[in-house]
Amino acid sequence: xxxxxxxxxxxxxxxxxxxxxxxxxxxxxxxxxxxxTAVPLLPVARAxxxxxxxxxxxxHGSDTDCDYWRYCAIDGFLCSCCGGSANTxxxxxxxxxxxxxxxxxxxxxxxxxxxxxxxxxxxxxCGACLCQRDEGDRPPYRPDKTNDINWCLGTASAAYHCSTAxxxxxxxxx
Amino acid sequence: xxHVFSVVSARAMRLGSGVAVGLLLASHAAMATDINHARAxxxxxxxxxxxxxxxxxxxxxxxxxxxxxxxxxxxxxGRGFLVRVPGxxxxxxxxxxxxxxxxxxxxxxxxxxxPEGSYEPYSAVEVAALRAQPLQEIQATRASILAEIAMQxx
Numbered sequence: 001x002x003x004x005x006x007x008x009x010x011x012x013x014x015x016x017x018x019x020x021x022x023x024x025x026x027x028x029x030x031x032x033x034x035x036x037t038a039v040p041l042l043p044v045a046r047a048x049x050x051x052x053x054x055x056x057x058x059x060h061g062s063d064t065d066c067d068y069w070r071y072c073a074i075d076g077f078l079c080s081c082c083g084g085s086a087n088t089x090x091x092x093x094x095x096x097x098x099x100x101x102x103x104x105x106x107x108x109x110x111x112x113x114x115x116x117x118x119x120x121x122x123x124x125x126c127g128a129c130l131c132q133r134d135e136g137d138r139p140p141y142r143p144d145k146t147n148d149i150n151w152c153l154g155t156a157s158a159a160y161h162c163s164t165a166x167x168x169x170x171x172x173x174x
Numbered sequence: 175x176x177h178v179f180s181v182v183s184a185r186a187m188r189l190g191s192g193v194a195v196g197l198l199l200a201s202h203a204a205m206a207t208d209i210n211h212a213r214a215x216x217x218x219x220x221x222x223x224x225x226x227x228x229x230x231x232x233x234x235x236x237x238x239x240x241x242x243x244x245x246x247x248x249x250x251x252g253r254g255f256l257v258r259v260p261g262x263x264x265x266x267x268x269x270x271x272x273x274x275x276x277x278x279x280x281x282x283x284x285x286x287x288x289p290e291g292s293y294e295p296y297s298a299v300e301v302a303a304l305r306a307q308p309l310q311e312i313q314a315t316r317a318s319i320l321a322e323i324a325m326q327x328x
Binding site for chain 1: 213
């Protein structure tokens, strides 16, 4: 019986020794380390590429100031003063999927960007940081280019709370 | 330019194959219909996206373009409808730009709704004639066009 076990283990040990090397383990460990750092980059980079992969604007200034470059055609309360940001709605409000869109010049990089003024809806008016700049604002007979109407359309509640200014692209210039 | 590129190059390298595929698709489409994609996308963003949403899905009462608008190309009235609706006909886009943005939205959003998977691109001349006859009863016209198209499809 013992000799049988001896032979069995000897055969196994020789098989392992023939099919592996001492450096093989290091190689596999190294591969796993490098691979594990590379894999998570892929989905993160794609999520970052929101929309069309447009170059990000060079940012300057504070998004709680009415003078902030993205607010060139805004008319309302700045969400960044109401618990949200220039891109996001404050908690408890819903971003309207229907919006009006214009362009603003970014003095920091000299480019014009397409800005979507999505309103945040579902709570009464925020009341902080009223900002009315109206560049390129058109009368309501151009409904897609006016900030004088309530853009809380397509939301559960039509109650207007505040406005965001989301960069959605770079303006095309001939 | 080179400075900006060096800042974004790390991200660009990570995007890798996705960007390459995008460029291939863009060049293919440009050959097919001579669309300036940057201009067409900009015009879509400025004059359509606010209501039809970034991916053309629409919302609530706002009709979807996505997997839908190609259906209208199954009849002459339907083809005219896409140009005669107020959002197209009364927009401040030139005839050439309106034709281009319509072709761009068909390529990007119509998907499986395109008859036999392809379409005859709109031209500036065709668009000019159609938008000169803007629709009055939009919803009723839309319903009757779609009903007629549904009848011809087995």
